[in-house]
Amino acid sequence: MKRILTLSVILAALAAVPSFAQRKASIENVPNIPYSSAPNLLKLPPGEYLGESVAVATNSKGHIFVYHRSANTRLFEFDQAGNFVKEIGSGYYGFEFAHSVRVDKDDNIWTVDEGTNMITKFGPDGKVLMVLGRRPPAVLGVQAAPAGPNQPSQKYIFCRPTDVGWDPQGNIFISDGYCNNRVVKYDKNGRFLAQAGSEKAGSALGEFNLPHGLQVDGQGNVWVADRSNFRYQVLDNNLKPMREITNLGVGWTVCISAGPHQYAFMSNSNPNGNMPGSWDITGEIYKAELDGTVIGKFGHAGKLAPGFQVVHMMDCRNPNEIVVGEIESWRVQKLILRPAAAEAGAAR
Amino acid sequence: MKHPMTRRLIQALLAAILSAGVPANAQKEAPEIRFDSAPNALQLPAGVYLGEVGGVATNSRGDIFVYTRTGHPTVTTGTARPFAHGGSRLFQFDHNGKFVGEIGKDSYGFMFAAQVRVDPKDSIWVVDQMTNMVIKFDPQGRVALLLGRKAESVPVPARQAAGNGAGQPTDLFDRPTDVAWDAAGNIFVADGLGNARVAKFDKEGKFVKSWGKKGSAPGEFANVRSIAVDAQGNVYAADGGNKRIQVFDNDGNFKTAFTNVGNAQALCMTKGPNQFVYVSNSNPPDDIDHDGEIYRMRLDGTMTGKFGRAGKLLKEFGTVNAIDCRDENTLYVGEIGNLRVQKLALH
Numbered sequence: 001m002k003r004i005l006t007l008s009v010i011l012a013a014l015a016a017v018p019s020f021a022q023r024k025a026s027i028e029n030v031p032n033i034p035y036s037s038a039p040n041l042l043k044l045p046p047g048e049y050l051g052e053s054v055a056v057a058t059n060s061k062g063h064i065f066v067y068h069r070s071a072n073t074r075l076f077e078f079d080q081a082g083n084f085v086k087e088i089g090s091g092y093y094g095f096e097f098a099h100s101v102r103v104d105k106d107d108n109i110w111t112v113d114e115g116t117n118m119i120t121k122f123g124p125d126g127k128v129l130m131v132l133g134r135r136p137p138a139v140l141g142v143q144a145a146p147a148g149p150n151q152p153s154q155k156y157i158f159c160r161p162t163d164v165g166w167d168p169q170g171n172i173f174i175s176d177g178y179c180n181n182r183v184v185k186y187d188k189n190g191r192f193l194a195q196a197g198s199e200k201a202g203s204a205l206g207e208f209n210l211p212h213g214l215q216v217d218g219q220g221n222v223w224v225a226d227r228s229n230f231r232y233q234v235l236d237n238n239l240k241p242m243r244e245i246t247n248l249g250v251g252w253t254v255c256i257s258a259g260p261h262q263y264a265f266m267s268n269s270n271p272n273g274n275m276p277g278s279w280d281i282t283g284e285i286y287k288a289e290l291d292g293t294v295i296g297k298f299g300h301a302g303k304l305a306p307g308f309q310v311v312h313m314m315d316c317r318n319p320n321e322i323v324v325g326e327i328e329s330w331r332v333q334k335l336i337l338r339p340a341a342a343e344a345g346a347a348r
Numbered sequence: 349m350k351h352p353m354t355r356r357l358i359q360a361l362l363a364a365i366l367s368a369g370v371p372a373n374a375q376k377e378a379p380e381i382r383f384d385s386a387p388n389a390l391q392l393p394a395g396v397y398l399g400e401v402g403g404v405a406t407n408s409r410g411d412i413f414v415y416t417r418t419g420h421p422t423v424t425t426g427t428a429r430p431f432a433h434g435g436s437r438l439f440q441f442d443h444n445g446k447f448v449g450e451i452g453k454d455s456y457g458f459m460f461a462a463q464v465r466v467d468p469k470d471s472i473w474v475v476d477q478m479t480n481m482v483i484k485f486d487p488q489g490r491v492a493l494l495l496g497r498k499a500e501s502v503p504v505p506a507r508q509a510a511g512n513g514a515g516q517p518t519d520l521f522d523r524p525t526d527v528a529w530d531a532a533g534n535i536f537v538a539d540g541l542g543n544a545r546v547a548k549f550d551k552e553g554k555f556v557k558s559w560g561k562k563g564s565a566p567g568e569f570a571n572v573r574s575i576a577v578d579a580q581g582n583v584y585a586a587d588g589g590n591k592r593i594q595v596f597d598n599d600g601n602f603k604t605a606f607t608n609v610g611n612a613q614a615l616c617m618t619k620g621p622n623q624f625v626y627v628s629n630s631n632p633p634d635d636i637d638h639d640g641e642i643y644r645m646r647l648d649g650t651m652t653g654k655f656g657r658a659g660k661l662l663k664e665f666g667t668v669n670a671i672d673c674r675d676e677n678t679l680y681v682g683e684i685g686n687l688r689v690q691k692l693a694l695h
Contacts, residue, residue, distance in 0.1 A: 191636065
């Protein structure tokens, strides 16, 4: 009896550890894009530290927002030169465990918090303009992990949501998340319109298994990093699946650049928990046209810059300046790409 | 396009139904009240944020008090028992909405904001749903009277269904939600979501009696979400789960119930000679596509108007938990869903 108990405890512990899932990208002959990492990008005031830098975004002025897991989850703003500007949301109810920050076309700052299950829209001045989702009430006490099956997903309640994006009309799209497995669409005023997927994980098109990152392109199509299905899915604006991309390793996070010619950046991040050799087959970031044609790759796993220790999120407002936030190195890097050199190299 | 004849016929039919004593859906008949919501009603300094607003109330100078859930309580680990503290704050603003300061910072009794009310002498009363305390601050912000007691530690993980709803006749609370006073200063506590009763104390805090228990019969409650007392000392208890307001005399004898108010979650009794009640048919936090409107009714239960709906924009409401109506046409409304206070001007 005791042995059974011990075994079940071990099994439970195994089920709880972070996923070691990794996959070597099957795509071949992708040209390398030369790049360099800007040294000492962010200047923190004395006594301030970044924690796990899971989320990073820039606004139209080039200011860099870092939503990170410090002792408390915090949101810092830096200017384009990396000087600390201010903190937003200090002590705010919707901050518990950072997952994503994105900046919309009007420079509003949106945070996605998987500890509070809340998505918050801050104005450029840092005032709360809108919230989506609700934090489970504290009065219910410390909750044990749910023993039973997932509850059916609800229109306005999330379960460890992961990311947010907008189409040109301002409709809101949310990937939700670690315990639901869906993408939800709201109008710009926060009213539910549609969802794809459900609370249950699945692998068919239009189903998800840990939708971990999301962005919307200029046509209103929705790109989802479907992490535990080792793929990206592209959905139309009404969340009907259009296609999948399955040859870029694990689908950690996706970024769509701004401007008339958009590119998609997709990260085959090395996992949390690395087996020997995993650095050799993971960690790179792919650059693709919106039709899915991969045109280059850059970067590699590594503890020291310019290596990446688990890229969690990318900002690619400028497709030649990629700002990446890393989980395990508590660091933000700005990568200066020189794609022309790659094209010249490929032509040789 | 409706023919006027048809409309008259419908009105006549409705009148007949009403006079026949059939429970009518008065919600649809209350006239719409036009109103506006002031943008930036409260100006928060940098680094101060409202969380879910449990309560909002004004004093006689028009100062505004907001009791809000600013974070989750912190539980210590590695101790013999898990202790919990923090999670809610009480902010004060002047009548222009300018931030004045904070009362009760780091108070032992602040964990999960339920309500704040200001009594006729401008004392500020805070109700906390997790420490199970009602705290009276004098106008200078000093603790003047305490009701209930915070549990020494919290169970980890949480036990199922705290609160048996038995309406325990003691002076301890189980998830209280609101407080009110009669003209003599007697204190009435809505208790609440764990218990399902109203508790009466005299003005010095001596426990007098309580009434109600879990149920749906007259005098029973699904829960007591809000409470108000009129000038005659009658007690109005918002029994949201049973979709009604129950009215009792000053000793808790059941008088009547208003069943046309939806999920009554927040009550406010106006102060003038012709008193009336505002009541919110609050939408649940997981749904903004239904309900959410606020009703104005006479003390006999007659609806005289309604306004608003659920949503996230100004003039829309996200689970209203508090209404202040010191000025009966200028309301402060505290929302759980939208983490804000709106200042409404009714026309």
